[in-house]
Amino acid sequence: MLRARYGRTVIEARELAKHYRVHRRQPGLRAALRSFVRREHVTVRAVDRVSFTIAEGEVVGFLGPNGAGKTTTLKCLTGLLHPTTGAVRVLGHTPHRREPEFLRRISLVMGQRNSLFWDLPAADAFEVNRAIYGIAPGPYRSALEELVDLLDLEPLLHKQVRVLSLGERMRCELAGALLHRPDVLFLDEPTLGLDVNGQAAVRTFLRDYNTRHGATVLLTSHYMGDVTALARRVLVIDHGTLRFDGDLAALVEAHSPHRLVRVTLRETVPAETWAGLGEVSSIDGAVVTLAVPRAETAAIAARLLTTLPVEDVAIEDPPVEEIIRNVFAHA
C-alpha cells in the first residue's frame, strides 16, 4: 500500500548475499607464531539472501544492531562491494560495475568518513566535486546557493575542512554529496556524533531535500530520531537477514502489544484505583503512565475520563528504540 504512493522501482536487491573470508587467530605470542605458519580463516555471512525493492522518492530507514549487515548492504548497493551471490540493481545499473553514469546519479554519505579534500577550504573542495561530477557552471551555482542557504554554510566556505567541528563538517559533507543532485542518496549514520541541534538540522535538511527534489533516500542510523523523523518505511536487518520490511507504524503495532496512556490528575488517587485499568508504568506526582493493551486503549481512556478527576490524557506508542530492542531480542 505504501509503495503505491511512489513511482517506479529504483533500488532492487534480490537474494543479495555478501560473505567475507577473514583471518582469525587467538591472542598471544604462541597463537601469533602458529598463525604465521598456518592461517585459519572463517567465512562471515555479513548479508544473507536479502531481498527488497525501494521506489523512486521513498525514504526508507535501515535498522539493525552493530554488525547486522546494514553498511555491507549499503556498500553493495553503491557498488563498493561485489555481492557473493544474488543481484542488485540501482537506477537500472549493476552497481559494482561502477559506470560513471551510475556514479553521477548516486551519493553515499558516511558519517564516520571524510570525503572532502581535508586540507582545502570547503569552497575549493566543492569546486573539485564540480569538476569530478562534470557539473555545468549554471546548475552548479544554483545547487551551491541552495545548499549554502539550507545548511547555513556561508561562514564555513573559506575554512579548511580539517578545522571544522564535526557538525560543521557533516553539513559540508552533505553539501558536497548533493552538489550533483543525486537521484538516490545513501546515508550511513549521517548524524553520528552530532549534538541534538546538529541532528535536528541534518534531519530538517534531508526531509526538505527529499521534498524538493524527490530523491530516493536509504538511511541507516543508530539514532531512532533520524528514522522516525524521516522514514515512513523501515527495513530491519539482523545477523545479515531481513527481519521486517514495511511501514514503521506496522512495526510498532506488530511488536508492541501495549500503548502508553499518560494521565494528569487534578488530585491524587489511591494506588488500587489503577487495578484493572492497566499496568502502572510510572508515577510522577499527579502524572501517571499506564501501559494498556493496544486494543483496549480507547475504552480505558474513556473510563479514566469518566471515573477519575482527570486534567489531561495523552496516548502514545512506546519509544521506537524500545520496540526495536524487542524485535532484536525476539529474533
Add this chain to the structure above:
Amino acid sequence: MRDVLPAYPSLVRSATLVAATYRGRVVLSLLTAFFPLLTMAVWLTVVAEGGPPDGWTTDDFLSYYAAATLLWNLTGDRVVWQWDADMRSGDLSVRLLRPVHPFHQYATSDLGQRLVFLVVLVPALVLAAWLVPGLNYPADPLRLAAVAAALVLAYAVSLLMASTFALIGFWSTQTTNGWLLWWGLGSFASGWVAPLALMPDWLRTAGLVLPFRTTMGFPVELLMGRLDAHQTAYGFAVGLGWLAAFALLYRVAWRFGVRRYQAVAG
C-alpha cells in the same frame, strides 16, 4: 578517458593547492628534491681519487646527476603509498564512489604535487646549466623536443608501473615493502646507482630492455647528447612497449582485484 580529461585541470590544481598548504612541508620536501646531488658528490669523489672511467669525464657526471635531479622529481612512485594507505583504511571507498577512476585521482594528485617541485626545480636547473661550468647539454631544438617527449614517457611509465604494482594491495598487505624491493633492484638498471654505460655487460643488456631505464637513464642520456638516432628510437620503442604492457597489466589486475576489495572500517 574523454569523460575524465575535463576534470584533470581542477584535480591537478586542487592537489597543487594541498601541496602548497603547509609551508614547512614544502621547504623540507624541496630539500629532498635535490637528493641525486648526493650521489653526484659520491661519484665526483670517486672520480677525483681514481680517475674517470673510460668515455666519461668529471663534467659528464656533473651533467648526468644534475639532470637526474629532474627525473627524481618526475616519478609517480608516490602513488604506491597512497593506494596502500587508502586500501588499508578503507578511504579507497570514497574514491571508488566518484565517477572518475581512482587511477586518475591518484595520478592528478601526484601531478599536482610534482608541479610544486617543478616550478622551483626547472628554473633552478636552467639557471645552473647556464651558469655552472661543466654542465653541458647540447641545445639542439630537435633533441630538446625528443627530451621533452622522453620526460613525459618517463613519468607515464613510472606512474603506470607504480599504479600497477599498487594493485597488489588487493591481494597482499605488503605492497610498499614489495615496491621498495622492486625499486631498489630497478635502481641498478635504471641508471640511479650509476650510469648504465658503467655497469657490467649483463646488467647493461638487461637494463636496455627492462622498464627502469625509461624512467631515468634514457631521458638523461638523451639530454646529454649521448644517444644517436637509432639508440633514441630504440629507447622510445622500449618505453612505449612498457607503457602498453603496464596499461594492459593494470586493467587485468584492476578487473580481478577490485572484486576483492572489502571496503573496511565503516
